[in-house]
Amino acid sequence: MSDIPRSGATATEGVAIDETSQLIAASKVNGTAVYSRAGENIGSIYDVMIEKRSGQVAYAVMSFGGFLGIGERYHPLPWKALTYDTSLGGYVVDIPRDRLEAAPSYGRDETPWSDPAYGRRVSDYYGVGGV
Amino acid sequence: MSDIPRSGATATEGVAIDETSQLIAASKVNGTAVYSRAGENIGSIYDVMIEKRSGQVAYAVMSFGGFLGIGERYHPLPWKALTYDTSLGGYVVDIPRDRLEAAPSYGRDETPWSDPAYGRRVSDYYGVGGV
Numbered sequence: 001m002s003d004i005p006r007s008g009a010t011a012t013e014g015v016a017i018d019e020t021s022q023l024i025a026a027s028k029v030n031g032t033a034v035y036s037r038a039g040e041n042i043g044s045i046y047d048v049m050i051e052k053r054s055g056q057v058a059y060a061v062m063s064f065g066g067f068l069g070i071g072e073r074y075h076p077l078p079w080k081a082l083t084y085d086t087s088l089g090g091y092v093v094d095i096p097r098d099r100l101e102a103a104p105s106y107g108r109d110e111t112p113w114s115d116p117a118y119g120r121r122v123s124d125y126y127g128v129g130g131v
Numbered sequence: 132m133s134d135i136p137r138s139g140a141t142a143t144e145g146v147a148i149d150e151t152s153q154l155i156a157a158s159k160v161n162g163t164a165v166y167s168r169a170g171e172n173i174g175s176i177y178d179v180m181i182e183k184r185s186g187q188v189a190y191a192v193m194s195f196g197g198f199l200g201i202g203e204r205y206h207p208l209p210w211k212a213l214t215y216d217t218s219l220g221g222y223v224v225d226i227p228r229d230r231l232e233a234a235p236s237y238g239r240d241e242t243p244w245s246d247p248a249y250g251r252r253v254s255d256y257y258g259v260g261g262v
Contacts, residue, residue: 018178020244023189026157026179047149048157048181055188055210057181058154079186113151 033090034062034082036097045082045091046074049113058119062093075105076119078128095126164221165193165213167228176213176222177205180244189250193224206236207250209259226257 018025026048034043043064051058059076082091093100104112104122112118149156157179165174174195182189190207213222224231235243235253243249 018244020247022183022247023180023244023250024183025192026181027161029181030158049154050157050160050179050188052153052155052215057186057188061156084183113149113154116151116153119154 029060033088034064035085035088035090035092037092037094039088039092040097041090042093042097042100043075048079049076049119059122060091072108073105074107075100075103076122078123078126080128081126160191164219165195166216166219166221166223168223168225170219170223172221173224173228173231174206179210180207180250190253191222203239204236205238206231206234207253209254209257211259212257 018028029045029048032045033041034045036042043062046061046063048057049059049061050056057079060079060082062075062077063072064075065071065073077093077095081093081095083094084090085092095103103125104118106112149159160176160179163176164172165176167173174193177192177194179188180190180192181187188210191210191213193206193208194203195206196202196204208224208226212224212226214225215221216223234256235249237243
């Protein structure tokens with residue numbers, strides 16, 4: 001792999017091709033801050049998991065804790081749990097912190113998605129449909 | 132912006148958390164090569180446009196031509212037009228090259244998505260539903 005970004009729609013380009021009122025580029029979602037209902041910064045969006053066949057976003061994966069990936073935890077969240085707040089410049093997740101902390105999550109070296117039942121456990125935990 | 136990648140699920144980490152049989156991480160889609168039906172490399176996926184409300188991927192944006200972004204063109208394609216080919220290690224698009232070249236596209240400094248009708252023009256061109 002070279003150091004050339006794999007996706008070029010970064011905030012540094014200054015050209016607004018990555019968001020409209022209805023659409024947002026995946027590369028813009030990734031890295032966006034996540035806040036609690038109380039406005040506390042609880043993490044950021046690490047990645048978005050897409051259902052290959054349908055093209056439906058199944059989960060947004062929030063990362064929190066750690067430093068440069070060390071000690072970081074990844075929390076899959078239903079896409080619908082995220083509400084963008086323009087004044088905060090990030091997503092608000094209206095889920096109590098203790099409930100988020102007890103939710104399915106994984107560390108940097110874990111591969112939970114290789115278990116086909118993992119997504120279902122996440123969906124069941126949050127009480128939504130999913131893969 | 133720092134130089135820290137906004138999304139960490141890169142191929143260099145070596146941990147298979149970014150793809151399963153059913154799901155794929157947006158950061159893994161971005162940068163993936165695109166081939167014609169004849170197996171010719173015609174470009175790569177630049178980004179994925181997601182419908183904010185539904186979480187449905189509306190378009191995959193293919194980039195082609197140019198060098199490090201200069202002279203590059205961006206072609207929005209319906210998600211369903213992409214079929215992953217494991218032997219090629221990329222997406223195959225079964226659309227004739229002349230039809231792709233005549234399709235709606237934009238250059239690096241253009242902002243077509245700011246026009247709400249743009250997505251509709253793309254969908255109409257390829258004869259599929261969309262935003």
